[in-house]
Amino acid sequence: MSETFQFKLIATDGKARRGVITMPRGEVRTPAFMPVGTAGTVKAMYLDQVRELGSDIILGNVYHLMLRPGAERVARLGGLHDFALWPHPILTDSGGFQVMSLASLRELDETGVRFRSHIDGSKHELTPERSIEIQGLLDSDIQMQLDECIRLPAERAEIERAMEMSLRWAERSAKAFGNQPGKAMFGIVQGGDLIDLRVRSAERLAAMDLKGYAVGGLAVGEPQDVMLATLDETLPVMPVDKPRYLMGVGTPDDILQSVARGIDMFDCVMPTRAGRHGLAYTRFGKVNLKNARHADDPRPLDEASGCPASRDYSRAYLHHLVRSNEALASMLLTWNNLAYYQSLMSGMRAAIEAGGFDDFAAATKSGWARGDL
Numbered sequence: 439m440s441e442t443f444q445f446k447l448i449a450t451d452g453k454a455r456r457g458v459i460t461m462p463r464g465e466v467r468t469p470a471f472m473p474v475g476t477a478g479t480v481k482a483m484y485l486d487q488v489r490e491l492g493s494d495i496i497l498g499n500v501y502h503l504m505l506r507p508g509a510e511r512v513a514r515l516g517g518l519h520d521f522a523l524w525p526h527p528i529l530t531d532s533g534g535f536q537v538m539s540l541a542s543l544r545e546l547d548e549t550g551v552r553f554r555s556h557i558d559g560s561k562h563e564l565t566p567e568r569s570i571e572i573q574g575l576l577d578s579d580i581q582m583q584l585d586e587c588i589r590l591p592a593e594r595a596e597i598e599r600a601m602e603m604s605l606r607w608a609e610r611s612a613k614a615f616g617n618q619p620g621k622a623m624f625g626i627v628q629g630g631d632l633i634d635l636r637v638r639s640a641e642r643l644a645a646m647d648l649k650g651y652a653v654g655g656l657a658v659g660e661p662q663d664v665m666l667a668t669l670d671e672t673l674p675v676m677p678v679d680k681p682r683y684l685m686g687v688g689t690p691d692d693i694l695q696s697v698a699r700g701i702d703m704f705d706c707v708m709p710t711r712a713g714r715h716g717l718a719y720t721r722f723g724k725v726n727l728k729n730a731r732h733a734d735d736p737r738p739l740d741e742a743s744g745c746p747a748s749r750d751y752s753r754a755y756l757h758h759l760v761r762s763n764e765a766l767a768s769m770l771l772t773w774n775n776l777a778y779y780q781s782l783m784s785g786m787r788a789a790i791e792a793g794g795f796d797d798f799a800a801a802t803k804s805g806w807a808r809g810d811l
């Protein structure tokens with residue numbers, strides 16, 4: 439624990455980084471995978487299971503929590519940590535991304551974004567200042583600036599407009615956040631697939647001397663090579679001594695490739711969402727438990743796993759649960775998937791410390807290529 443928010447680099451291997459973020463509520467070992475806990479819960483999991491798997495931090499979301507149960511209500515109840523019984527670090531997204539993908543009747547301008555709730559149609563507004571205020575009411579440890587994420591493909595003028603406004607919103611967010619020693623506000627690099635705009639965004643954010651930086655505007659449907667090429671050009675102009683968070687990424691392979699380029703923090707709905715749709719991530723690749731080929735298979739997903747969901751239950755039983763649409767299917771497969779993601783993260787952290795990241799990456803990929811025999 440530490441009174442202040444600090445990032446320390448422990449080791450590097452090529453561009454891959456092993457570090458640790460320390461803050462009053464605990465530490466985050468990087469590279470880190472942050473399970474998505476949109477409405478104050480990681481769907482189909484108990485949070486002590488999430489912790490048990492090695493998760494140091496979970497995500498919450500301004501958009502969902504402001505609509506239901508309401509930020510002021512969560513504050514009256516002691517903040518998100520007490521509300522959800524997660525006493526460890528929480529990172530919250532600022533809500534703009536979710537407004538653009540979930541809300542209806544949206545109006546976005548320099549002041550912020552006005553929208554109607556997708557739940558009951560009620561009217562709401564998010565400004566950089568209100569988003570930071572809400573994240574404060576949630577008692578979030580790492581708060582994200584309000585930004586505008588453009589869907590690709592888009593015209594240069596549109597990408598530039600959104601990137602420049604996101605920079606002005608970063609200034610307003612930082613001013614509203616002020617000086618909170620044990621907490622952090624991260625800026626978000628935008629600029630679409632236009633390298634000169636990405637570099638301008640990263641350099642202008644770096645000059646604001648924030649405590650951490652996210653790469654936004656990716657994992658919005660672009661091919662992996664476009665995402666990786668954007669990282670190749672953007673990361674070199676991002677501060678070396680601050681954490682780098684790649685928003686919304688990704689598959690195990692996306693994560694492996696992005697750690698190799700110097701990303702420290704990840705979030706993705708994939709392991710939890712896939713678990714609810716009968717899909718298991720394993721070190722042999724993906725296993726679709728809906729498939730009839732598993733109906734008589736007595737083997738577990740992975741007998742070498744430390745996770746009961748992966749080690750103890752037969753594929754036949756998991757297939758039966760998925761086909762029967764049983765709640766336990768989502769619980770066991772989400773448990774398996776998060777266990778796999780966290781084992782991948784701890785494997786990468788150890789490999790970087792030992793100077794063997796490339797060998798670890800090659801062995802991991804060949805495991806996936808071997809497929810699920």
Ligand SMILES: Cc1ccc(CCc2c3nc[nH]c3cc3c(=O)[nH]c(N)nc23)cc1
Pocket residue numbers: 474475476497498499530531532533534535582585586587626653654655656657658685686687705
């Ligand atoms: C609870 C929670 C869910 C999801 C997120 C990340 C959501 C997310 C993206 N997801 C995929 N691509 C993304 C890009 C952006 C982005 O450019 N800006 C912001 N603020 N969020 C993004 C954060 C927290």
